[in-house]
Amino acid sequence: MEELAEAAGITARTVRFYRERGLIPPPRREGRIAWYDEHHLARLRTIAGLLERGHTLTGIADLAAAFDSGHDVREALGLVEPTEETPVRLSPEELADYFEGEVTAENLATALDLGYLAVEGDEIVHISRRLLDASSAVVREGVPLATVLAASRLVREHADALAALFTSTFQDHTGETDMAKLRPLAKSVVEAELSMALDRHLPARRDA
Template identity: 45%
Template sequence: MSSEDTGGGAAARYRREEVARAAGVKVRNLRYYQERGLLPPPRREGRIAWYSEDHLVRLRLIDDLLGRGYTVKGISELLAAWEQGGGITQLLGLEREMTRDWVQEEPVTMGLRELRELFGPAATAEDTRRAARLGYVRVDGERVTFPSRRLLDATVTLVRAGVPLAEILDAGEFVQGQAAALADRFVGLFRRHVIGSGGLERLPATRLEHITAAVGALRPVAGEVVAAEFARAMARRVEAEAAALLPRGPAPRPGRVGRAGRTGPTDR
């Protein structure tokens, strides 16, 4: 992938193999989609064909519609109808807004030796295999990549505090399940009340613009809600734990004045 200065920043551009790989389609499909009118031709510089971000978004849309049971002819008619109604730009913008920037992580790559030095005897081969199954690491020969530096830092902190790595992975698997349920709930609310039961077919351009704006607003809100509720829950749980760990004072003796100023049964 390359980039070019468009006057407002760097715009991504792709060679044929790169855009096909990014969209998850076969290279030969690009020419087929162009012949059927589903995909605009690329911009050529000499013998090199450059595809843009809009090409990538449209390819993903085509692939999604094919997966939903649409025929190539049906997709062509649908795209033509959107283009005639002026909604294709908004539709592509919506797809771009819906799929971008949900995950912003800094990956960390290291060798197996560095991994052993980082975790010491706390990490076993089975722990590494399980972490890979959960998506926390990717192992490629002698190289290990952690997709999320934040999760790596949190894991190292817990291990150094004495928490067994196997139990950290247990907690991580539990959190993944809860996060998936939360995502399902948020997406379900958005699907029912913002997009509507009819889906995106034949929606006017103004409605697509409204949905795009709502998607942009949802991204930070969803994370803030989860973070706020987790912080509140942790505060309650830690307070209760601290109260249970602290030593209790002696029980008040009969006849002595209590905290509220009440006297015992011997007072007159």
């Protein structure tokens, strides 16, 4: 414990307190010897980084619990392969910086449940660079992350329905099983229809 505390730049008493609060996992024991490893050190550095960003110890404990319950990368990404999306690896502190003040245990649990986030060791992986950048930009405009995630769940449902419509229509009338031809056509249709829908709705909201 003393060696871990020295490496983390804190006191052994603080390490003991964090362990008692469940902020770090228990050490591996061999007889009377307690062994800590690089994962404990990474967690201590994460705690320090989140404290600097204004998170409370109670909030960090809740985040840690949500983080520890998350699906690993192989499980999460295995559901959507193959994909055109580029995953992004983040530390918990970097994720907090993307969504300043909005990374709560509830929001983290929702994002994990939706499959936007996955866990690999001490890192968090966001499944899509495009979705990460877009959602963080919306949050910076003043929309709460909880609202963004709720909207994302609806978008996911509609996107799944559209994908099912495109694939069934394409297969039923062409007998084609290779979806490589369908993907760019479907994306063009959805992008054009969404663009026209925004044209219809945005002026109406401005005039209201």
